[in-house]
Amino acid sequence: MRGPGEQLCHVYRLRPGAEEEYERRHADLWPEMAEFLDEAGVYDYHIYRYGTLLICVLRTRWGFEHTREATRASAVQARWTASLTHLFAEVADSEGEPLWAHPVFHHDGIDP
Numbered sequence: 001m002r003g004p005g006e007q008l009c010h011v012y013r014l015r016p017g018a019e020e021e022y023e024r025r026h027a028d029l030w031p032e033m034a035e036f037l038d039e040a041g042v043y044d045y046h047i048y049r050y051g052t053l054l055i056c057v058l059r060t061r062w063g064f065e066h067t068r069e070a071t072r073a074s075a076v077q078a079r080w081t082a083s084l085t086h087l088f089a090e091v092a093d094s095e096g097e098p099l100w101a102h103p104v105f106h107h108d109g110i111d112p
Helices: 019-027 031-040 064-073 075-087
Strands: 007-014 042-050 053-060 088-090
Touching (some): 031 064, 031 075, 053 064
Antiparallel strands (some): 007 088, 042 053
């Protein structure tokens, strides 16, 4: 089980040519979607793009399972995802699970 504050990462891929719309949609994130993320305990959420590859890195306040259940139950999340579905080429494995990346290396470094 992944605990509170633990960093999580998943990847997915856009359809070629969908990059501009994807970035535009996230630059104009629905206020109710931002509110849902806060209520679900998602924070420090970043999405990086390299070509059509998207890398999502986030933390959760109350752990992965809490956020997962909140996401599954959210009408706002369902509408947001449905509104973007046409942009995606790959979002899950053959069993429907998100493409979660597992940590391989971490360096704490010196605090700034």
